Amino acid sequence: MTAALPPARALHSVADLVAEGLVPAADAPVLETVAQAFRVRVTPQMRDAARASDPVARQFVPSAQELTISPNDLADPIGDDAHAPVPGLTHRYPDRVILHVTKTCEVYCRFCFRRETVGETGHLPQAQLDAALDYIARTPAIWEVILTGGDPLVLSARRIAHLMARLNAIPHVGVVRLHTRVPVVVPDRVTDALIAALRLHPAVWVVIHTNHADELTAAARAALARLADAGVPLLSQSVLLRGVNDSVQALETLFRALVRLRVKPYYLHHCDLARGAGHFRTTIAEGQALMAALRGRLSGTCLPTYVLDLPGGFGKVPVGPDYLRHDGERWLVTDLNGGIHGYSDPAES
Numbered sequence: 001m002t003a004a005l006p007p008a009r010a011l012h013s014v015a016d017l018v019a020e021g022l023v024p025a026a027d028a029p030v031l032e033t034v035a036q037a038f039r040v041r042v043t044p045q046m047r048d049a050a051r052a053s054d055p056v057a058r059q060f061v062p063s064a065q066e067l068t069i070s071p072n073d074l075a076d077p078i079g080d081d082a083h084a085p086v087p088g089l090t091h092r093y094p095d096r097v098i099l100h101v102t103k104t105c106e107v108y109c110r111f112c113f114r115r116e117t118v119g120e121t122g123h124l125p126q127a128q129l130d131a132a133l134d135y136i137a138r139t140p141a142i143w144e145v146i147l148t149g150g151d152p153l154v155l156s157a158r159r160i161a162h163l164m165a166r167l168n169a170i171p172h173v174g175v176v177r178l179h180t181r182v183p184v185v186v187p188d189r190v191t192d193a194l195i196a197a198l199r200l201h202p203a204v205w206v207v208i209h210t211n212h213a214d215e216l217t218a219a220a221r222a223a224l225a226r227l228a229d230a231g232v233p234l235l236s237q238s239v240l241l242r243g244v245n246d247s248v249q250a251l252e253t254l255f256r257a258l259v260r261l262r263v264k265p266y267y268l269h270h271c272d273l274a275r276g277a278g279h280f281r282t283t284i285a286e287g288q289a290l291m292a293a294l295r296g297r298l299s300g301t302c303l304p305t306y307v308l309d310l311p312g313g314f315g316k317v318p319v320g321p322d323y324l325r326h327d328g329e330r331w332l333v334t335d336l337n338g339g340i341h342g343y344s345d346p347a348e349s
């Protein structure tokens with residue numbers, strides 16, 4: 001019998017997953033093929049959560065379905081590369097940039113839209129980081145810098161502090177936003193030193209990626225509380241995933257849990273056209289029906305915006321249910337129960 005791995009070690013391979021009982025040994029050969037195409041990494045916290053929850057396991061444990069590549073699947077589904085003025089930087093909208101400070105993550109999600117580029121290949125080299133920061137400094141239209149990756153919170157607190165100080169020195173950068181899985185998947189990285197580093201910029205926002213309430217372990221909840229108590233505003237983004245959270249109950253539970261943790265649900269993403277992730281994708285009509293049902297049950301505080309990131313780098317578009325149409329004379333507005341009501345604009349003067 002194979003000995004269990006020590007509790008603090010992340011799982012990096014199919015052999016690790018077999019040893020931990022997360023996949024049967026008989027599946028190992030096909031999953032090795034999957035792992036050669038798309039990396040595997042599961043933190044100890046998510047290993048434990050995956051044992052207790054299929055929706056968590058599906059997000060991190062590879063499956064043979066990932067070998068099915070549909071003709072619509074794309075290597076760069078949201079067009080990061082189409083808008084890169086210098087390596088490591090995406091400048092798609094005039095007032096904001098995405099700075100890819102690392103390609104490394106604490107977990108590798110099986111549906112990731114950057115699954116072709118993420119990996120344990122290290123952080124953005126210093127010369128490229130300097131060039132990206134120079135570009136930001138000489139582009140006054142940039143008001144917001146979004147740190148992503150990979151996952152920016154795999155960087156040490158010392159590196160984060162250095163980066164925040166440099167961004168704080170650029171007067172036109174009003175806001176720094178970090179997109180991260182870390183507080184959920186490896187919450188003990190949210191240390192006092194990390195929080196102090198984040199707070200070196202006066203307007204830092206942290207956006208948590210989480211897809212199911214079963215990910216919100218006691219340790220994750222404590223990490224989010226530490227951030228909220230320190231005054232760091234928290235948002236969440238989730239991906240609508242078949243077999244994970246494509247039900248009213250799963251989404252309602254997740255969004256209510258987040259708001260109780262002082263995290264505002266921000267975006268529900270329609271699943272991107274990442275290669276080998278088609279089995280996770282719902283239809284847009286299914287997503288709209290879920291959002292319509294949730295609107296009748298949850299306050300606006302709990303409701304994210306359902307968005308599609310257009311393939312090719314054309315940006316995000318809200319694709320939620322439509323409550324409004326115009327009949328040529330007046331607006332027709334559909335209420336939560338399907339009733340239709342007329343509404344007229346003020347007469348033009």
Ligand code: SF4
Pocket residue numbers: 104105106107108109112113114115118149150151181209
């Ligand atoms: S943590 Fe984010 S960037 Fe990393 S694999 Fe998951 S979705 Fe992709």
